Amino acid sequence: MGEEISNKQVILSNYVKSSLKESDMSLRTSKIQLKIPSGCDGAVLVKNLYLSCDPYIIQSMRKRNVYIPSFKLDSPISGFGVSKVLDSSHPNFKTGELVWGITGWEEYSLIKDADTLFKVPDRDLPLSYYTGILGMPGMTAYVGFFEFCSPKKGETMFVSAASGAVGQLVGQLAKTAGCYVVGSAGSKEKVDLLKNKLGFDEAFNYKEEKDYDATLKRYFPDGIDIYFENVGGKMLEAALSNMRHYGRVAVCGMISQYSLEQPDGVHNLLYLLSKRIRMEGYIVSDHYHLYPKFLEMVVPLIKEEKITYLENIAEGIESAPGALVGLYFGRSVGKQVVAVARE
Incomplete structure (x- = not known):
């Protein structure tokens, strides 16, 4: 013994x-x-x-x-x-x-x-x-962005809960891919970090916005190509209204819904049809075979200080x-x- x-x-x-x-x-x-x-x-x-x-x-x-x-x-x-x-x-x-x-x-x-x-x-x-960044959240960001968002240089991307473990990395990966990136977060401190430390093009405090649809129109006047979904509810509804044709939505999480007895409904799913949007949820454990490929990309970016965590x-x-x-x-x-x- x-x-x-x-x-x-x-x-x-x-x-x-x-x-x-x-x-x-x-x-x-x-x-x-x-x-x-x-x-x-x-x-x-x-x-x-x-x-x-x-x-x-x-x-x-x-x-x-x-x-x-x-x-x-x-x-x-x-x-x-x-x-x-x-x-x-x-x-x-x-x-x-x-x-x-x-x-x-x-x-x-x-x-x-x-x-x-x-x-x-x-x-x-x-x-x-x-x-x-080198574990499950990092893999979640990598898989969601590259495998489900299919990014192209010059595209626009919105990341909700952008200062979290996954969102902060998704935004930085999007910048390395040549995207225009806007994130949402819940305080002025987090918004400042997104813009000044993590390299997002823009960011906003969702708690100060009364109309998410109008907010996204302000930051994406020509629409959103990619939405990385971490929040759900009203934010998802506003993002769908502002998606461009053939946009992609990677559903990583819906933290706004986790504490609700009755989750919020989304009332504009018809946009999935009319705008030909592809929206897909994923669980990162289905993709762990990509872990070596993920490390090959991310470890050098960290060591060269091209990514902040x-x-x-x-x-x-x-x-x-x-x-x-x-x-x-x-x-x-x-x-x-x-x-x-x-x-």
């Missing part, structure tokens, strides 16, 4: 009914053996270093399933993280290696299906980047519930990460 130590965990205490609250989660300390149990082949035991706060997590905190399974009550929640392998019964992973993928929101996790994990390929960049790191697993809740109220700027331990 391995050494038995304490393991702090973030537990789902209540299923979320409307808005997520810190009281829907609790902290618990359990015990864990630092050795994989006998007969548990293909597993790894890891020490979690960074945990990723992502908008989709709230879907698993509800009793009803949307597209991912619900968490079990009184059990640790899970999500993407960066971890160090402490023990392995999987032939592809060795003790001491760094990995990223789905793990528990706890200090140590036994991951029984290690086939879902990726090795950290480049130690020259911050490990926290593998919860963001914004992170907000909360310290300690005790901070995880507050960090996650803040995501849905626009409190964080850039990618929200929780540092559980430093390597």
